[in-house]
Amino acid sequence: MFISNYIVDETVNRSLLKHGSRVITVGTGSVTSERSLNTCLLSSQRPRYISLENITDLEALKSRVGEEFGVVQPSEITFHAGDGTQLHCLGDVSRCRSTIDIRIAKIPIHSPLACSRDELYPNLFGNVDRLCARYGAKVIKTDNMGMVAYYSNDPVIARHVLQEGGFFSKRTPDPGDPLHFVSDSEALLGDGDSPAFGPSHHFIPPCVAPKAVRYYTPSVQRSVEKAFYILDAMSDGSLAFNVYQYMFKLAGQIVWKTVFGADLGHFNSIEAKSYKTIHHLSEYLALKQRLSLRPPWYANLPFGDPRRMREVRHLLWAGVDEAIEQCCTDACTDEKESQLYKGALHTNCLAADLQKAVDGKGNRLPREHLVNSCLVLFGAGFVTLSTLLSWCIYALCRYNSVQDRLLKELLDHGVAEDKAWTMDELNDMPYLDWFVKETQRIYSPSLQTARVAQRDVVLPGGVMISEGSVVIPTLSHQDSVSRDSPVRFDPESWETKAARTLPQSRGCAGFSRTLLEVKMAMALLVYRYEFSHATVEPVVYDAELLAVRPVNLYARTKRRTCWPGPSPKKEDSF
DSSP states (O other): OBOOOOOOOOOOTTOOOOOOOOEEEOBOSSOOSEEEEBOSSSTTSOOEEEEOTTOOSHHHHHHHHHHHHTBSOGGGEEEEOTTSOEEOSHHHHHHOOSEEEEEETTEEOBOOEEEOGGGTSSOHHHHHHHHHHHHTOSOEEEEETTEEEEEEOOHHHHHHHTTOSSSEEOOOOSTTSTTGGGOOTTSTTSOTTSTTHHHHHHHHHHHTSHHHHGGGHHHHHHHHHTTHHHHHHHHHTTOEEEHHHHHHHHHHHHHHHHHHOOOOOTTSSTTOOOOHHHHHHHHHHHHHHHHHTSOGGGGGOSSHHHHHHHHHHHHHHHHHHHHHHHHHHHHOSSOOOEETTTGGGTOSSHHHHHHHEEOTTSOOOOHHHHHHHHHHHHHHHHHHHHHHHHHHHHHHHHOHHHHHHHHHHHHHTTOOTTOOOOHHHHHTOHHHHHHHHHHHHHSOSBOOOOEEESSOEEETTTEEEOTTOEEEEOTTOOOTTTOSSTTSOOGGGGGSHHHHOOSSSOOOTTHHHHHHHHHHHHHHHHHHEEEEEOOSSOOOEETTSSBOEESSOEEEEEEOOOOOOOOOOOOOOO
């Protein structure tokens, strides 16, 4: 039985695009144990031969075709005769004398809808959802002067893209990747095949796992309480403040204390400036992003932004190296090694923990990777935490009932002005957990988690992605499958099982640490202050940065002087 090529042109989803389809042509003039298949979207590919020796049913044929042609969800493959009739079993395929059309869930394999980058910005969140809904598409393709990227808001596609298996990987050399301008072969943000990737991902996750992070709870609480002096002054003077600017300083205070064990003094006075290394980090990221828009040779110029970027990089790395040396001197006086997960028992910061940690084989994180790993631990955590805290304050101001409900839960759990929180107590408050997760869902601080296609891939829905393409699932999770009203801010929706199901295969390594930090900040701030809006215009965000930070969000704090009583305890009924 011989299978050859065939091309099918169809119109799909009102996009008025021509779509090629993977097809099988069955001839009955000879008997053979192989079939020839070809993809017609990429004419450069040659026909492939698939042995039918071990194929006993249609599901086995789907699996084999999926392997050959990169169909990430082979169960969706359907086979159709030339007249469109679906073939339901292997016998139907064998007896069919016409061309057999391979489709995905009865939809011909097609290229994604193409649109201009101008249709996405400045509201990337809303416009991806709008375009996908308008055209019934699952993937949107953008081309910005040759830099091609694919966006999707579909949770099923996000699950496959973020798995990082044989179809997709974390590689940042492509200019279309949002992390391209901060990629570094010696850092945690480098490619999956970089020299630092293996050692960093071996040592860092245990050091920021819940088992280790819980020991940093007291230092996180003290860092948040440092901000009370300034926020009290804001309350006394009825002053409005730019939320992101102050959450920027608060996040820097918290994360630097956790990573390097030092107090930056960000809230010693209202006029206190950000620490020099934090300033260098912000400047370095801005310069890197600016240079990423230029030709590659431009970064080698001996003047202007290229020269300043090299100077700032040197200052940034030197500042982190100095902080590591200082914290390791202050953290512990001996040179004893510590096992992974147990380093926090003997040190007061992550940098000292990483320097002294050994795995089960007695290996340590190489010194040449330590500075870069600590820089990413601080930089990535600081950028996302400052943005997430800002959006949490925005949610408190916009949804007053949420603020009241959070305060009620805190009182029900015995909150007091001098209470020393533990990680278990913070995790024991379900509404606080739902509030943080709902804020992340609606106002995700990081929406551009990109992956690169390792080969030609067919995504659910029949969307064809060519090898080397950058696919970016937008992480707003506003899908109607898991929620009745996905665009409504509703923390209680997380109580349902459908809402708690994550579409991706794994989370961020530092998620437990960030969750502890933001929960601690919300518990302390909501108990002490009442937040209200002070913004006189619609809030906008800076979509050009990796973190989606609110630009013009202003708020006021009012120091609480009285609190409602705890909820009455429910009596047991017999």
